[in-house]
Amino acid sequence: DSGVTQTPKHLITATGQRVTLRCSPRSGDLSVYWYQQSLDQGLQFLIQYYNGEERAKGNILERFSAQQFPDLHSELNLSSLELGDSALYFCASSVGSGVWRDTQYFGPGTRLTVL
């Protein structure tokens, strides 16, 4: 158990809908990262937040947004869902702000299925 929690574990929804994925980092970690793992794209970095502020951005679509709250939990919002958004979404956390220095610890993931 990495100490990172994600809810829900599974989510099934329809195209065009909007969903929110939630992540709580390990105790003491200030950074949260979001990843998408799909069969054809592999593991893709989406976005990083550090202590409430956006720190780094990867291949995140405009339909997706994220935020980190004062208690350091983070939410990833996915809107206007398409079939291709079906994937496993991981949250990870680390102590510091620097991706390249920090070891990231991953949560168990949220499996999103868009029908």
Next chain:
Amino acid sequence: AQTVTQSQPEMSVQEAETVTLSCTYDTSENNYYLFWYKQPPSRQMILVIRQEAYKQQNATENRFSVNFQKAAKSFSLKISDSQLGDTAMYFCAVTNTGNQFYFGTGTSLTVIP
């Protein structure tokens, strides 16, 4: 952008034997970190080992060790005394000062009893 290549989509090894998973990467940075993550059937991503690029000494963690060849941009993972619980997908990853984390496409390892 950086690329990470894992050229072995699938591998198998007999229990108690040794196996090496290969990884090559492309970066123009001098400072970076390299990681191996394991993803068992539970889908959890678990850190196996990490290597700092400026350190010449190869990292080791119990039965796991790396062969880091900086000039060749190679970062292979050796698993000794393979156990059934090592069956998983293994991902190589690299990060740099650009605050991005790049993963390879993974190698599926099966340990055969």
